[in-house]
Amino acid sequence: MQPILSVHNLNKYYGNQVGCKNMNLTLYPGEVVGVVGESGSGKTTFINSISGNLIPDSGKILIETGNETIDFLEISESLKRLLIRTELAFVHQNPRDGLRLDVSAGGNISERLMSIGQRNYGNIRQTIFKWLDKVEIDKSRVDDFPRTFSGGMLQRLQIAKNLVTSPKIIFMDEPTGGLDVSVQAKILDLLRKLVRELNLSVVIVSHDLAVIRLLADKIIVMKNGEAVESGLCDQVLDDPQHSYTQLLVSSVLQV
Amino acid sequence: MIELNKITKKFTLHNQGKTNILVFNNLNLKINPGEIVALTGPSGVGKSSILKMIYGNYVFQSGQIKVNDHDIDHTYPRNIIELRKNIIGYVSQFLRVIPRVPTIEIVMEPLLEINSDQDEVREKAEKILLKLNIDKNLWNLSPLTFSGGEQQRVNVARGLIRNYPCLLLDEPTASLDSVNKDIVLNLINEKKDSGSSIIGIFHDEYSRKYLNAREIDITKISDAK
Numbered sequence: 001m002q003p004i005l006s007v008h009n010l011n012k013y014y015g016n017q018v019g020c021k022n023m024n025l026t027l028y029p030g031e032v033v034g035v036v037g038e039s040g041s042g043k044t045t046f047i048n049s050i051s052g053n054l055i056p057d058s059g060k061i062l063i064e065t066g067n068e069t070i071d072f073l074e075i076s077e078s079l080k081r082l083l084i085r086t087e088l089a090f091v092h093q094n095p096r097d098g099l100r101l102d103v104s105a106g107g108n109i110s111e112r113l114m115s116i117g118q119r120n121y122g123n124i125r126q127t128i129f130k131w132l133d134k135v136e137i138d139k140s141r142v143d144d145f146p147r148t149f150s151g152g153m154l155q156r157l158q159i160a161k162n163l164v165t166s167p168k169i170i171f172m173d174e175p176t177g178g179l180d181v182s183v184q185a186k187i188l189d190l191l192r193k194l195v196r197e198l199n200l201s202v203v204i205v206s207h208d209l210a211v212i213r214l215l216a217d218k219i220i221v222m223k224n225g226e227a228v229e230s231g232l233c234d235q236v237l238d239d240p241q242h243s244y245t246q247l248l249v250s251s252v253l254q255v
Numbered sequence: 256m257i258e259l260n261k262i263t264k265k266f267t268l269h270n271q272g273k274t275n276i277l278v279f280n281n282l283n284l285k286i287n288p289g290e291i292v293a294l295t296g297p298s299g300v301g302k303s304s305i306l307k308m309i310y311g312n313y314v315f316q317s318g319q320i321k322v323n324d325h326d327i328d329h330t331y332p333r334n335i336i337e338l339r340k341n342i343i344g345y346v347s348q349f350l351r352v353i354p355r356v357p358t359i360e361i362v363m364e365p366l367l368e369i370n371s372d373q374d375e376v377r378e379k380a381e382k383i384l385l386k387l388n389i390d391k392n393l394w395n396l397s398p399l400t401f402s403g404g405e406q407q408r409v410n411v412a413r414g415l416i417r418n419y420p421c422l423l424l425d426e427p428t429a430s431l432d433s434v435n436k437d438i439v440l441n442l443i444n445e446k447k448d449s450g451s452s453i454i455g456i457f458h459d460e461y462s463r464k465y466l467n468a469r470e471i472d473i474t475k476i477s478d479a480k
Binding site: 026028031181182185186188189192196213214217218231232234235238239241242243246247250 | 266267268269270307311312313314329332333335336351353354355356367368
């Protein structure tokens with residue numbers, strides 16, 4: 001099997017400041033890779049650099065579409081935008097960054113559908129209802145504005161909005177950050193189900209090791225912009241080899 | 256078949272004065288299909304470490320581990336993920352699940368990896384839960400609020416719903432009453448009879464005898480002091 005996404009020697013600097021350097025990643029279909037590290041370690045810079053939100057200074061990003069291998073940093077701007085709307089998706093920590101608040105819930109979900117050329121109102125409406133159901137938002141809320149939604153509902157709406165076009169690769173930056181624990185559990189359950197049902201490939205950033213343990217197959221531990229350790233998720237967490245990972249794992253409070 | 260050849264395992268605690276703890280030096284072990292091996296010895300000698308090395312949770316410094324002729328090789332995490340899907344099953348001592356997910360779904364999950372027929376999988380999950388005396392009223396609740404014995408049986412149900420060629424059991428009967436213990440032991444025997452290679456830690460003599468297990472005293476092969 002071919003990896004659906006591979007990142008080689010990726011570097012991103014802010015002036016002289018290291019954003020992330022020498023980063024590598026291999027993501028196979030159906031796999032979840034977690035990126036962990038303390039704040040300021042370069043997690044968000046990394047995920048933004050591989051998802052088209054930021055332009056890295058050097059490195060290679062290869063995306064396998066099934067028909068061809070796309071060199072993500074070399075393609076035209078228009079093709080890149082098309083990819084971002086179809087094959088890729090980005091779930092922000094703050095759902096307000098990923099949703100249009102002055103457009104109805106249904107309108108938010110239909111945006112990506114219409115951008116890939118769907119015009120049949122009946123079909124679109126049906127797909128919207130299917131996705132509201134998947135993310136457990138009551139159908140009666142379809143025409144309501146997101147600003148009337150709770151934080152947990154907003155996050156579920158953002159997930160629906162992103163997944164409606166069946167993207168192959170999903171990037172998530174702290175998708176459960178800022179949510180209270182019971183809502184977090186619900187989102188985690190939803191994400192796990194969707195990953196299995198739709199065979200999603202996911203890169204997820206979180207500072208919460210428990211979240212990563214429950215969701216990820218593989219893990220990358222970052223410190224000062226670099227990966228200090230990577231590998232099988234529960235192995236890195238159960239038997240960390242690098243001193244920083246050992247510190248990180250032993251710093252988690254037990255409940 | 257599970258084989259461990261010349262395994263060295265040590266822990267280096269970087270943040271605690273770079274302390275080195277040697278657990279095994281030249282560990283050799285072989286578990287044949289249709290055989291149950293029981294690891295014995297006081298806690299801290301490395302019984303769980305052996306299971307965790309086979310499952311891939313723990314790395315080892317040298318030597319070779321093979322399950323059904325496949326290498327446990329940490330340079331290829333993808334391969335270990337595949338082995339866990341198809342070859343190695345693991346019943347741990349503790350239940351680690353997402354809060355609020357119903358028991359029935361937790362038990363169904365490993366089988367859904369290889370069978371997408373929801374109804375068929377649900378039927379199998381119900382069957383094993385019934386066998387393990389988990390009350391029907393509990394199936395749609397999260398097991399996190401269950402008693403210790405119930406949680407353990409949910410864990411067993413999840414681990415034994417499939418037929419893995421290699422099975423690792425970490426005290427699967429530790430907090431069970433005698434009736435339920437026998438039920439779990441019978442399930443394990445069924446797996447043995449179907450040809451699984453089974454290695455486990457069983458805290459009581461009774462379970463080891465019931466399973467007719469080959470006992471290995473880890474104090475004799477461990478270097479942990």
